[in-house]
Each structure stands twice: as C-alpha cells, then as structure tokens.
Amino acid sequence: MITAERKPIEELIQSVKPYRSILLAGCNECVTVCAAGGRKEVGVLASALKMHFLKAGKPFEIQEITLERQCDPEYVEQLASNLDQVDAVLSMACGCGVQEVARRFHNKPVFPALNTKFMGASERQGVWSERCQGCGDCVLGYTGGICPVARCSKQLFNGPCGGSSNGKCEVDPNVDCAWQLIWDRLKALGMTERYEENLPAKDWRPAGGAGPRRIIREDMAL
Amino acid sequence: MENFEPVILAFCCHYCAYTAADMAGSMRLRYPPNVKIIRVPCSGKVDAIHIMKSLEKGADGVYVAGCLEGDCHFKNGNGRATHRVEYLKKLLDEIGIGGERVEMFAMSAGMGERFAQTATDFTEKIRQLGPNPVKAAPQNQRAAG
C-alpha cells in the first residue's frame, strides 16, 4: 500500500487558517489501512481543528467526507456538490489523491493533510516499512524476493557493503541489512550460486529517469 | 468561575472500573457527581474519536479506566487504550486544549476505594484547570462548528 503520516497539526492549522470553511476529505484506500487518512482520522482531525479554532474564537466550519478513492476521477466527482459551500479542501489522501482533487477543481485551493511516505507493507500492528520504490523493472526474481533498490540504504545491486553488521544496516541498527536477508533467502532456497552473478548497471528510465511515467493499456483505453 | 462544576466523562471497562464503581456505591463511598460513567466492554473499545467528540461537545475532562496491566479480559485492550490516550494528550497539547484534560487509569473490579479516589482527584484537577476552553467560545460559533 501507499503509506502516509499526518502532517504536524501546526502546519495544518497554518494551511487552513485563512479560510472560513473547509472540506476535509479522506480516502478509503491505502491511507485508511495505514490509519493516516481514513474516516476515523478525518473525524479526529476535524474535531481537533474545530476545537482549536473555537478556542481561538475564529469562525470556522468544517465538513467531513471520505471518498472510496481519491485517485479516481469517478469518486472525486462526488465532491462537486460539497465544494460550492467551502473555501478550500484539506485532503487526507496520499499525494495522488490531493492532485486528483486539484486537477478536477482548479479554482479551489487544495492542501495536503498528510506526508505521503512510501510503498510498504505492514510489519506488525502500527509499524509499516518500505518494500518497493516502483523502479519499473523488478529484480526480485534475482534477489530472493527482497528488494535491493528499496531496502538497501545504498541501493547496491551487488551487496552487501562493508557496513553490514549482525544482519543490520550501518545506517540504522533497527533496519535489516537487505543483502543479509537476500543471502539468507538464497541459502534457504538452495540458490546461492545466484549470488555471484553480477547484476549489471540498472537502466533507470523505467524508474522515472525518463520523466513522469505512464501506463497505457491499448486494450482498455477508450 | 467560582461556581464552576466540571463535566467529567469516565469511560469505564465493564470488567474492572465499572464494577469498581458499583463496589464504591455499595461501600457507600462518596465521589463527585460530576463524573458521568459510560460503560464500555473494554477500555480498548474507546477510540480517539470518542474522546475528541466528548471534549468538542463540552466535557471539561475525560478519562478512561481499564484493567490493571496484564489483566485485560481481551488480552491487551488496556494497553491499546493507554497508547491512544498518550497520543491524544499530545494532540490536545498541540491544538491548545491541553493534554492534561484526558487521562488513563488502571484498577481492578475490587478497587472500590481507588475508583472513588480517582474520580475525586481527577475532578479536583479539572476544577483547578478551569472550564474546557472550547466552551468559552460564543455559542453561535459552536453551533456552526
């Protein structure tokens, strides 16, 4: 999923302060799963902002809505009726959702309520970690199912570096050394001979090196 | 202000604090009538939004009372509630309402005295803090919010 974290409340207060009424829009997808921008988080943030402005004696109205998805125009369209009544939108979706709202409603200011972080998996309750950088040319088949691009601090395709210590990365003792994980997997799979196949320099074009990326499915596109 | 009678909400776990409140009653222990008890099946059932809405609607203080550590009927609901209260304390500090208006307490079903003492102490603390600043705002604004 795409993971995110709420921005500091002070930053959010500053973004919406100039307005009398806002729409706080959550998203039912990834940010709900990582408890950053779903219906519950919309409720808590709306309540917090209301209380803050009440205390400050500033007139402030806030409407709450949580869309099925904020990255799809069909769902974003549902905001149309609410938007007449508000001055601005505070989006609790990932950066994709914020931009989709901005694209559809070009005359309405849209602010992000979250910092979009990474594509990751849930490690355990309340902990998410990065797993994929969407580099566009997956090498997981060569590396035992562990990604050196997203999980090695130096993005080594031929690791580990000299800083791997007791299975941990030199950059952060809480982070596993990706190449230790890769090696352990290759051993478990009986594929250790794979290790000495040098992976060649990566073509970064599919990773975004050739500018913003698109997928066009001829069979689906209208 | 001298007549300020705080409104306190206490989310009490059915397996401990709520029973402790009963116990306090049967022991004829006095505790302030300011404390309105809401029975929940587990302190872990109390979500951030419940506490936030309580304050938004005008409660002066809110506390969650769950089982002693390790005694949760649902394994670790009390631990979750503790973390949530910690998170909300920070959020309430950040928005200027004050984190000290929410609290987490732990007690067992047999602790009638502790229940009464907790209710008394917390009410006194909130009385000292004064009314929830949200209530100071003009009524028309609150309605609009």
Next chain:
Amino acid sequence: MKTASTLENILASGELAVTSECGPPRGALPQKVREKAELLRGCVDGVNVTDNQTAMVRMSSLAACILLKQMGLNPILQMVTRDRNRLAMQSDILGAYSHGIDTMLCLSGDHPRFGDHAMAATVHDIDSVQMIRMVKDMRDEGLFQGGEKIDGPPKMFIGAAANPFADPFELRVSRLAKKVKAGVDFIQTQCIYNVDKFEKWLQGVRDRGLHQQVHILAGITPMKSVGMARYMKNKVPGMDVPDEVVKRMGGVPKDKQAEEGIKICLETIERLKGVEGVRGFHLMAIEWEQKVPEIVERAGLLPRPDGLNVGVQNVRGGKS
C-alpha cells in the same frame, strides 16, 4: 601491462607494494594537501586521495590528485558512488587520466547519514561492482558505460576495497569474487586488527585461487591511543578490534600508547609479509601521516623500488 600505473609495475615485479592515503582538507588551501602529501614522498608507491570521506565535504579527490601529480607523487583517485551518477564519474575519470592519474579506487562510500550533510540526496546510480566494470570497459573496450566509443580511452589501474570483517562473513570471499569477476586489479582491505580472522578470509580467497587474479594489499591503521581503539571497536561500522588489542593499548601508560599502536601494526605487517596472497600494505594513518615513513622503515619496506621513479617518467602530461 594494462596501464602505466606505478602500482601496477611494482605489483607485477613481485615486490610488496606500499600505499598510503591523504585526506583532502575541508577548505580550498592547496598548501594543506601538499604538506600532507610531502610527508609520504619516497616511502610509498601510491597515495590514495579520499573522496568526501566519512561523507563530509572536502576538496575534491580529483583536484587534490592533480596537486599530488604536480608534486611528482602517484595519486590514487578514490571515487564513491554516493555523490555522482555515471555521467559525472566517467567525465571525472577522463579528466583524471588527462592529468596523468592512472590508478583509482572504486567505492560505494560512507552513507551521508554519518557526515555533515545528512540531508543530502544520495545518488547510487551504480554500485562499486558495476563501477569496476564500467572503468574496465572504458579501458579495455574503449567504451563508455552507455555503449558509445571513447576517443582516447583512459587506462586506469582499477582498485576496490574489501572488508573481511563485515557480516555475513561467509559471503566476504564471494563478494571479492564478484569484484574480481567485474575486473578489479587490486584490493585494499579494511584495517586489520583481528589478524586471525583476516587469515581465515585469506584462506578462503586462496582456496578459490582469487589471490592469483587480484593483488591484495592488507589495510593497516596504527592506533594512537586506547581511546581510538575503543572508538574503532564500538563506533566504526564494519571494524573488528579484538578485546586483546584494546587491553594491550590500555595496558601501557598514556604517553607510551602511540608507540604501542605502532608496534602492533608493525607486528601485523611482519606476520602478514610472508603470507601467500598478501601483495603489499595499505597504511591508513588517519591524521597521523607523519608516522608513515617511520612505519615503512621499521617494517623493513624501504627503500621503495624504482617503480616510483618509473611512474614519474611516465607522466603523460595531458596526452592520453
């Protein structure tokens, strides 16, 4: 001979090679480079010039290499994958060679997290193994990494690092094998304090015959004090300092610790001199360059062979 590198000449002759290093200054004063480098004249066959070591901004390795070259020394250009993409690396390699710099070391580099620009973006376009391959193809195939022909290819003698002490230990020989496969010519190892472990690694290297495909220079760093020993043991990632070494440093009075540190490194050199697969020593006297001549002399590694002078005559003065 693949190159005109003095280091290659000496290694090819079978003599034990000696290299050392010179960290460029945190400022634009060329005199600082010259002062440090001058200390090493005549006692080493090559001087590594570090590339923003420990991820702190310093004078560029290339610029400092040129200063050394102008002094008639043999600089070894260190280059890390952290700060440059393959365009910048290749252009710097062309530039270096145009100044007669013919020996380099391919590294991934310390992570910015350890330096004074932790907020910087890392590049890591290619890794050190891929860089070795790139430099080799530039030299042997006359091709840029992108596949186009080079008009006047740089003939670099290619080095890399190896850390026999990092984890997982069982992978350390294989990692070297990857670098050998990529085309590395010489290796400088991480500082050796745990000599037993180093020898165990070397045994693995010999078992696979890798020592016949690459020249291994054993990394030696004299310790100034017990404090430094403790710091290296506890704070430097990938460093293996056994307790005995710390104890031994701590066992002598403070004013004798520096001498004890030098004794330890001389003993290590002595022990490794005759070991098959050790082709020389890389002395990293961190901010203690003035001790290098003494160490080289006491280790019985002086005088240095004529290769040094050969190297000076071979300066191509921009004609590549």
